[in-house]
Amino acid sequence: MSPIRMDAGGGLAVTTGVDVGPALETLLAEDIPARLAAADATLWGPDAAEEAAIRLGWLDTFERSRALLPVVTRLRADLAEAGIHRVVLAGMGGSSLAPEVICRTLDVPLTVLDTTDPEQITRALNDQLAETVVVVSSKSGGTVETESLRRAWVQAFTDSGVSSVGRHFVVVTDPGSPLEQLGTAMGAHVILADPDVGGRYSALTAFGLVPAALAGVDVEELIDEAAAFAETMAAAPPENPAVLLGAALASRPTVAITEDGTGIVGLGDWAEQLIAESTGKDGKGVLPVVVESPTAPGATAPGVLSVSVGGATSHAAAGSRLDQPDVSVNGPLGAQFLCWELATAYAGRLLAIDPFNQPNVAESKDNTKQILDSGVPSEEAVFVEGPVSGYGVEAANLPDAITEMLSSVGTDGYLTVMAYLDREDDARLAELRRLLAERIEAPVTFGWGPRFLHSTGQFHKGGRPTGVFVQITADSAEDLEVPGRPYGFAGLQAAQAAGDRQALRDRGRPLLWLRLTDRAEGIDRVLSAAKEDGS
Known part of the structure; x- marks a missing residue:
């Protein structure tokens, strides 16, 4: 294990035991922190310079x-x-x-x-x-x-x-x-x-x-809090926590983010969209996975950088030991925002990725518009088990279909669950991430649709082409009109799901679509099937 290193400044500390020496040397030898602090739009190459020139206002x-x-x-x-x-x-x-x-x-x-x-x-x-x-x-x-x-x-x-x-x-x-x-x-x-x-x-x-x-x-x-942390942007290590975090993010293909219980709540969801949409393009990128706890399935695995976030800087002083995440990021929320933004920009430089464009985000949107005009294409279910209909697989039942998807994940792949449901009343479906992660070593992510289309959806289409997908939709008891439009929200939701299926299938991605005719019973059945080994 590499020596523990902690960089601190501006009220925030980043602690790691990961060897990021070569990446840090690259960033410092090219004076990247000072150049980023000065809003140098050329840092990500000539193709990215025009976009970066109008996207660096977040620095101040x-x-x-x-x-x-x-x-x-x-x-x-x-x-x-x-x-x-x-x-x-x-x-x-x-x-x-x-x-x-x-x-x-x-x-x-x-x-x-x-x-x-x-x-x-x-x-x-x-x-x-x-x-x-x-x-x-x-x-x-x-x-x-x-x-x-x-x-x-x-x-x-x-x-x-x-x-x-x-x-x-x-x-x-x-x-x-x-x-x-x-x-x-x-x-x-x-x-x-x-x-x-x-x-x-x-x-x-x-x-x-x-x-x-x-x-x-x-x-x-x-x-x-952000202003205090901004004083560290051009500083030399060990007083530049963001450059240490950026080097760590670029060190592994997947980052698992969890809270350490010291005051920051929900930052993983925000960091997920920042990292996925900024780096998931050109067939590469860092896949963010929001996990439930530092010991949750998928929090640690080969190729995964485990990162905890918290509000108390004193917690970070314990360092990164064998029973701790690879990286700890501790400090107030305003500093956290700026630190993660800077770190993502540094990671983009190390990965030779433009962190400010999103070349594939519009694809599902365009598909949705076409489907709203022409209607959702009809598909024939491969199996029907009570309230659950399955599409797009060879398996003849739900447990086997889930097993088929898990078996499709390669050694460098990941599995994504995309749920077009009510993320409040149907929240227990999110347990599916943990259940599936217990069955494979590969990363498993979970996203609510269409929310994820504006974040991890970019990674799904433009990032590493190794994803396997499970999409879950549900019929609604009642629709709600979109005033002035020839469709309701149920129709819009169905079109968005269909548009995303089309975008993924066009790329040859394995995809299981589960349609629930009864939400409560369907969720029960899916969660139960996730615990079963298919035949």
Whole structure:
């Protein structure tokens, strides 16, 4: 085992026992930390320079975000005076994951809608409508899920007879986007985000801070934490924790992320989209896996870098021993955001990947649009077991189908479960990741659709071409209309799932589709079958 090394600064510490010496030497010999701190857009090669030149605003965006503080403070007070205190966030990917982490970590209520599941949406629409403000968050202003949710909320407020529908909306978007114009027209409060920051690097911009602030978080503290950590960006080791983390991330093909119990909650979901979408392209990349605990199946295995995150820096001083993760990242949340962003940029340099583009994200979106126009293609089930129908395999029953998928995972492969369901009421399905990871040594990931399409979906299509996929969809008891559109949310959800199946099949990826006609019974059957060895 390599000697334990801890780099610390700006209130955060990274500790590791992994040998990252050659990678660190490469980064330091080429003066990468100082060049990144100076926003050098050429660090990732000539092909990436044009994109990087307009995507490096995250290096100091937290300072520009200070201008938001009086705006959101005044807005929250105005909403409270009007009796509006419940905050709902309608956004996808980078527009929703950071505020969710912030509010979970600080135990502040925030309803996040990053779904097209009609049952989950209906439940949100029926809760405290008169006391609700909806933050509609989209960088491009044209995200289909977010726009569909906006329409549903407008209809709900209108039907309830509220005096001013626009007062119940806050729009966060880039300058000049269609959503800026739409928000102004509907009388919403419009807050413009930093246009030089990509969605997955936007935690410390308006996308991350406005919903959290309206929900009651003191976001100035997050900004201060990031500002303190920013002092380490150009520093030499051992006072540059981010460069040590970046070198470690690039050292292995898979990173398993877990919490250490010292105060950070849900950061793995945010880091997952940052790493997967930034590095999963050109047939390579670092596969992030969010695991339930440091001892969960898949947390440690050959080729896996185990990383724990926490809020107490004192915890990191214990170092990385044999019974500890390979890397510990400990410090306050604002510093964590900036550290992981920097580390991902360093990893992109080491892997010769452009960390700012997402060349394959639009594919499933385009497929969805075509399917919404033409209808979901019909398929014949290979087997039907009560509430579960199976497609795309040779096996004649559910346990054998799951075993067939597990057997399809190669030595350098991974298995992904993609669940297009209600991530609140159907949350127990997430146990499937652990059950399957107990049966194979390869990494097993779990994602809720369409949420993952805006994060790990890039890796599935553009990253290492070794993935094996299990997609789970479910029929809905009732649909919910998308106002002004010829389809409902159930139809949109089905089209998104079908579009993703098409994108993966076009690449020849092994894929088992499980369709549940009854959600509760179907989930029971799937979880039970995952524990069985097929014949």
